Amino acid sequence: MLAKNIGAFALALIIAVIGAEIFLRLLVPVEIFQATWFSRGVHTPNDKYGYVFTPDYEGMMRHADGVWYEPITLDGRGMRTAAGTDNPTNVLLLGGRSMMFCYGVADEDTVHHVVERETQSDVRVDAVAWPGFNLNQSFHLYRDLVEPEFPPDLVVICWYLPAAPVGWADAHTDLTEPQEPPDAAEIFHFMDDLVVSSDRLGFVGRAIGAPVFRSRVLYGTVRQAGLAESNIDLVTGAIRKRTSGRQDQRARAEEGTERFRTTLTGLRDYFLERDAEVLVVVIPNGARSAQWYDPMMWIVPEGIEVWNLHKELADSLDSREDFLANLHYAPSATELIGKRLAKRIDQMLGSR
Amino acid sequence: MLFNSVLFLGFFAAVYLLYVVLQRRLTLQNLMLLGASYAFYAAWDYRFLALIIGSTVVDFTVARLIHASESQRKRKALLMVSLTYDLGVLAFFKYADFGIQSFAALMESLGFEAHVSTLRIILPVGISFYTFQAISYTVDVYRRDKEPVKKLRDFALYVAFFPQLVAGPIERATHLLPQVERARRIRMDDIRVGIAWICLGYFKKVVIADSVAPMVDSAFDNPNEVTGLVAFLALVGFAVQIYGDFSGYSLIARGLARLMGFDIMQNFKRPYLARNPREFWRRWHLSLSFWLRDYLYKPLGGNRKGRVRTEVNLMITMFLGGLWHGAAWNFVIWGVYHGALLVACNLLGMKGKPPKRSLPIVVLQISVTFIFTLIGWLLFRVSDMGQAWDIFVNILTNFVWSDEAWSYLVPTLAALGALQAYHIWQEAADDELVIMRAPRVVRWAILLFCVLCIVGVGFRPAPFVYFQF
Numbered sequence: 001m002l003a004k005n006i007g008a009f010a011l012a013l014i015i016a017v018i019g020a021e022i023f024l025r026l027l028v029p030v031e032i033f034q035a036t037w038f039s040r041g042v043h044t045p046n047d048k049y050g051y052v053f054t055p056d057y058e059g060m061m062r063h064a065d066g067v068w069y070e071p072i073t074l075d076g077r078g079m080r081t082a083a084g085t086d087n088p089t090n091v092l093l094l095g096g097r098s099m100m101f102c103y104g105v106a107d108e109d110t111v112h113h114v115v116e117r118e119t120q121s122d123v124r125v126d127a128v129a130w131p132g133f134n135l136n137q138s139f140h141l142y143r144d145l146v147e148p149e150f151p152p153d154l155v156v157i158c159w160y161l162p163a164a165p166v167g168w169a170d171a172h173t174d175l176t177e178p179q180e181p182p183d184a185a186e187i188f189h190f191m192d193d194l195v196v197s198s199d200r201l202g203f204v205g206r207a208i209g210a211p212v213f214r215s216r217v218l219y220g221t222v223r224q225a226g227l228a229e230s231n232i233d234l235v236t237g238a239i240r241k242r243t244s245g246r247q248d249q250r251a252r253a254e255e256g257t258e259r260f261r262t263t264l265t266g267l268r269d270y271f272l273e274r275d276a277e278v279l280v281v282v283i284p285n286g287a288r289s290a291q292w293y294d295p296m297m298w299i300v301p302e303g304i305e306v307w308n309l310h311k312e313l314a315d316s317l318d319s320r321e322d323f324l325a326n327l328h329y330a331p332s333a334t335e336l337i338g339k340r341l342a343k344r345i346d347q348m349l350g351s352r
Numbered sequence: 353m354l355f356n357s358v359l360f361l362g363f364f365a366a367v368y369l370l371y372v373v374l375q376r377r378l379t380l381q382n383l384m385l386l387g388a389s390y391a392f393y394a395a396w397d398y399r400f401l402a403l404i405i406g407s408t409v410v411d412f413t414v415a416r417l418i419h420a421s422e423s424q425r426k427r428k429a430l431l432m433v434s435l436t437y438d439l440g441v442l443a444f445f446k447y448a449d450f451g452i453q454s455f456a457a458l459m460e461s462l463g464f465e466a467h468v469s470t471l472r473i474i475l476p477v478g479i480s481f482y483t484f485q486a487i488s489y490t491v492d493v494y495r496r497d498k499e500p501v502k503k504l505r506d507f508a509l510y511v512a513f514f515p516q517l518v519a520g521p522i523e524r525a526t527h528l529l530p531q532v533e534r535a536r537r538i539r540m541d542d543i544r545v546g547i548a549w550i551c552l553g554y555f556k557k558v559v560i561a562d563s564v565a566p567m568v569d570s571a572f573d574n575p576n577e578v579t580g581l582v583a584f585l586a587l588v589g590f591a592v593q594i595y596g597d598f599s600g601y602s603l604i605a606r607g608l609a610r611l612m613g614f615d616i617m618q619n620f621k622r623p624y625l626a627r628n629p630r631e632f633w634r635r636w637h638l639s640l641s642f643w644l645r646d647y648l649y650k651p652l653g654g655n656r657k658g659r660v661r662t663e664v665n666l667m668i669t670m671f672l673g674g675l676w677h678g679a680a681w682n683f684v685i686w687g688v689y690h691g692a693l694l695v696a697c698n699l700l701g702m703k704g705k706p707p708k709r710s711l712p713i714v715v716l717q718i719s720v721t722f723i724f725t726l727i728g729w730l731l732f733r734v735s736d737m738g739q740a741w742d743i744f745v746n747i748l749t750n751f752v753w754s755d756e757a758w759s760y761l762v763p764t765l766a767a768l769g770a771l772q773a774y775h776i777w778q779e780a781a782d783d784e785l786v787i788m789r790a791p792r793v794v795r796w797a798i799l800l801f802c803v804l805c806i807v808g809v810g811f812r813p814a815p816f817v818y819f820q821f
Contacts, residue, residue, distance in 0.1 A: 008793045015793070016800035023801070024808050026766035027563050029759060033809070068570030069756050220808030227810075231358075 017217055024216040031062040033216060034196040037103065037131070037325070038062065038072070043195040048144075049137060050188070051195050053078035053130055066324035067104040077145040080107060082126040083116035089153050091115065091125045091345060092146070092276075094267070095138040096158030096283050098131030102334055104324050109331040114338025121349045126150050129158065135263055139270075154348060155271045156341065157264070157280045159306070189213050202226030261301040268304060277348055284310040284337060286319045286327030309340060353395040355604050356558050356811045363392065364608060371612055378535045382509050385612075389514035393478070396518075400476040403441060404512050410437045411486045412500075412507045415493040419500045427494060434490040442483045445476055450679030478518030480676055484643055486511050489525035491647055498525050506532045513614075515605040519598070521619040521639035528616070536613030548787060548799060549607030555802035556600030559809055560767045564589040564596075567760055572733060575743050580750035583743050585760035591722075591729050592767045595623065598637070618784060622775040624768075627706040627717035629693035629724055640676070644669050663698060667691040677732075682740070686731040693724060 024033065031039055039059035046052040057074040061067050075081045080101065093100055093112050102110035112127040119125075128142045135157070188195045191213045198206070205212045205222030212218050268278045280300075300306050313336060317323070322333040329337065353360050367388045374381040394401055414434040418427050489510070492498035501507045510529050516522075571578050571586030578586070602619035609616045619639050626632035633641050649669040655662040667688065674687015697703075706717065727744075734740040778786050787795055 005792075009796060012793050012796035012800055015797040016804055019797070019801045020804035020808060023766060023770065024805060027559070027763050028809060029763070032563075032566065064566040066566075066569065066573070068567050069759065216808050217804050220810065221804070224807050224810060 020217050021215060024220070028216070029062065030194070031060075032064050034191075034194065034213075034219070035063075036194050036196055037067075041193040042072075042074075043190075043193065044078075045190055048140070049133070051190070061104055061325075063104065063325040065326060066330075070104060070106065073107060079130070079145070080110055080112075080127060082124060082150070083110075083113040084124040087122045087124040089121060089123045089349060090150055091119075091123045092142070092150065092152035092155045093125065093127040093129065093341075094142060094155055094157050095135040096127075096129045096160045097133060098129075098328060099160050099283055099285070100127055100129035100158050101131050102127075103131055103328045105329065105331050105334055109334050111329070111334045111338045111341065114334055115342045115345065118339050118342035120342075120346045123345070123349075124150075126152075135159070135267070139263075139267060151274065152271065152276045154277045154279070154345060155267075156345070157267055157278065158283045159264075159280060160283050160285065202229040257299045260299055264304055265301050279344065279348065280304060280306045281341070282306060282308045282310045284313045284317055284329075284333070286317075286323040307344070309337065313337070313340070353392055355601065356554065356562075358811065359395075363388075368611065372538070375538070376535075379505075382505055382532065385514075386505055386509045386512065389509065389512040389517060392514040393512065393517060396477050400479075403445075403476055403479065404482060405508075407438055407441070407483060407486045408504070408508045408511045410434060411490050411511075412504050415490050415500045418490070418494050431490060431494045435487065438483050438487050438490075442479060445479055447675075447679045454681075481520045481522055482511055482517060484522045484640075484647075485525075488522070488643060488647060489529070492525050498529070501525075501529055501533065503533075513609070515608040515614075516602075516616055519601045519605075520637075521602055521605065521617050522643050523616060523639070524643075528614070531614050538611070538613045542610050542613055545785065545788060546607045546610035548795075549603045549610060551607075551799050551802045551806075552787075553600045553603030553605075553607055554806050556596040556603065556771075558600075558811060559802075559805040560771065561593045561596035561600060563809060564593050564763055564767050567763065568593055568733075571760070572739075572743075575739060575746065578746075579752050579754050579757065580747040581752060581757050582754065582760050584747045584751065585757065585764050587726050587730055587733075587743075587747075588768065589760065589764045590733050591624070591726055592764065592771065594729065594732075595620070596767070596771065621784075622779055624722055624725070624772060625718055625775055625779055626721050626725075627714065628697055628702045628721055629690065630697040630702050631706060632721060632725060633690070633694065640673065644673050648672060663695045666694050666698070670694065682731055682734055682737065685737065686728055689728055689731055693728075 031037065036042075038061055042054055042057055042059055043051040044054045053074055055074065055076050055078045057072070057078065059072060061070040061072050073081070093115070100111060107113065110127065112125040116123060116125040126146060128138050128146055130138070130141065133141065189198050189210065190196075191210075196213050201212065201222050202225045204225055205219075208218070208222070212222055264280065268280070271278050297306065297308070316336060317333055319327065322330050322336075324330045353363060367385070370384050370388075371381060374384055390401055390404075393404065411434055414430050418430045421427050421430065489498070489501075489507070493500050501510070506529065509532050510523070510525065513523075513528070513532075568586050568589040571582055572590070575583060599620040606616045606618075617639055619637060621635040621638060623632055623635040626635050649665055652665040652668060653661055654665060657665075670687045670691030671684065672687070674684045674690070677683040677686070709717070730740050730743060731737075734743065778784060781789075783789065787798055790798075
């Protein structure tokens with residue numbers, strides 16, 4: 001009887017796995033299931049950065065949270081097209097990750113296009129910001145892909161901190177040495193032409209490796225197992241044990257702070273040496289409260305003025321209406337941010 | 353606290369453990385369930401617990417007074433007290449802002465300046481469901497269909513029973529209260545059926561409804577940027593979404609209750625296999641349909657006062673049924689639209705169960721009914737009638753193929769196909785529990801399939817559509 005039951009269960013399991021695999025492939029598009037955020041082919045492997053955005057790419061942005069089929073066109077550098085024709089004044093928006101890449105909105109609604117449209121000055125505006133790329137990487141992208149054709153007259157350094165209080169994000173940068181490419185096994189995996197997240201795979205998923213990404217059932221299962229694993233680690237305190245105590249965390253935070261200060265100072269000096277004006281802006285995020293940013297201001301090095309646009313717009317931007325796809329800017333937000341930036345840029349250019 | 357959250361699974365596991373430990377102690381078991389139900393509701397907003405407790409105390413007291421009174425006049429007056437309280441609270445929290453806005457719009461359309469501001473009232477989750485449940489008890493006692501319950505705690509549990517507290521099914525006192533009052537036994541069959549329903553319910557909600565929701569939202573949020581074909585597929589997707597969402601919740605609720613030995617009424621009976629609009633309402637949201645029939649349509653006179661009055665009563669019932677869904681004109685129009693369809697069915701002599709026909713005719717009838725239902729869902733889903741008209745015109749005039757259509761067609765067909773295949777199997781066997789009678793391998797394979805799909809897509813923090821009602 002037991003043998004029969006085991007046999008029946010095994011047969012049922014095989015049928016269920018095959019059925020679920022087929023059904024999930026039909027029901028949930030791969031971009032949504034793997035949370036790749038883009039249609040296929042948007043990423044190309046790269047030795048320096050791990051991956052880059054594919055030049056001349058034409059595809060879609062797709063995310064379960066409000067971005068289902070938004071077309072995107074990348075230029076020959078793999079970036080969103082610069083705004084404006086060749087003009088005597090070049091304005092560069094540097095950094096800001098997927099927020100300033102303006103994930104989820106049409107090309108003409110990106111912040112740099114709004115800036116170009118709204119400014120009274122005769123400018124050409126370019127944005128060097130790729131999803132997942134911090135200030136350090138953005139700077140190197142600028143050096144590699146933009147600088148020869150686009151010597152800026154004004155540089156807006158976009159400092160983005162995610163809402164999480166422990167998210168130091170752009171703080172972990174160091175301008176003096178190129179950052180090593182991300183560890184693929186830990187952060188992402190290339191599945192054909194798709195970069196898929198390794199996040200929450202857990203030790204089972206990581207042990208299985210590449211095949212796990214091919215199967216919806218397998219990937220979904222290990223993803224849940226990974227989630228359970230991290231929750232258990234949180235409850236049992238295993239995460240705290242794995243890092244070598246509070247002392248180590250504090251040391252890392254101090255190191256990160258120092259690196260960030262070096263980065264910001266280095267960026268400012270780099271562009272000042274090239275006769276460009278520099279503006280450092282804390283760009284808004286979807287957190288309702290501005291309180292996350294105020295405590296972070298102490299890490300700004302002396303002598304550098306930072307414009308806290310997040311705080312300024314905290315009451316004007318509604319996290320439910322002005323943001324989409326995991327709190328990225330909706331067109332209403334890019335419009336508002338672009339207008340504020342344009343006004344400030346006009347003031348700076350006017351005083352030259 | 354959403355059913356589709358890890359927090360709820362932990363909550364239910366703890367409640368169930370306590371429930372089993374208290375198996376032979378009914379009083380403690382009911383008190384524990386009541387506490388858990390209040391905690392479940394308080395997790396959303398503890399302040400609105402006062403409304404549930406208020407309804408509970410008022411209806412419990414009034415029902416006892418009604419029962420004790422022999423004077424018909426006094427009984428009626430007491431009933432009015434209960435109805436005024438319940439419907440007054442519901443009207444204030446659900447319809448006050450809508451009334452103010454509609455009044456202002458009316459004044460402005462008449463050329464007057466209307467300087468009004470809304471009260472910005474938060475709609476307490478589940479208020480439409482538990483209010484109707486409480487009303488049915490008082491009315492049943494008034495009609496002498498039900499003896500008043502002896503203990504307040506039992507009645508409080510009847511009103512607040514957490515599996516069906518926030519989105520139904522709207523239970524009847526005659527059905528649920530006796531189960532609250534007597535000792536319950538958990539049989540092996542309850543556990544098997546309960547688990548099966550929970551798996552199927554989560555599958556409908558988490559896998560089906562939540563997966564098609566993004567594309568539906570996207571098309572409805574940008575109606576001018578999609579072709580008519582895509583708009584149509586999004587509309588079909590919404591039909592799938594709202595059914596999967598609501599029937600999924602109901603099935604999870606029934607499954608959770610069944611695990612504890614409770615029997616909660618069936619709320620959906622394969623609605624998209626209906627062969628005419630009349631049959632649709634015998635398959636969709638049964639607990640509301642029956643409630644409206646027994647506590648509104650029949651007291652209005654039902655079909656006992658002539659043909660014209662019957663149709664008028666039907667329209668009034670469906671009008672209020674639409675308004676029950678939400679304080680907005682599109683819900684009212686949706687209700688009136690379905691009322692008109694029911695009147696048309698009456699005029700065409702479509703009464704009772706549709707007669708047996710050949711398969712092609714049945715398929716045609718189901719398809720036509722589904723199209724009429726889709727028009728209703730269009731009215732239900734839009735934010736204003738202008739948008740409904742634009743989408744309708746777009747579907748009729750711009751029904752062309754585009755690359756984008758693939759990403760709507762495949763998921764929609766997969767979701768609808770999976771649901772309908774299962775329903776056809778149930779329909780053919782005329783058995784809701786057909787899965788439990790299937791061979792062991794088939795039963796296990798289907799349930800494992802559901803579990804693997806649920807695990808595959810994972811829980812997302814998507815609230816149930818009907819919570820807003």
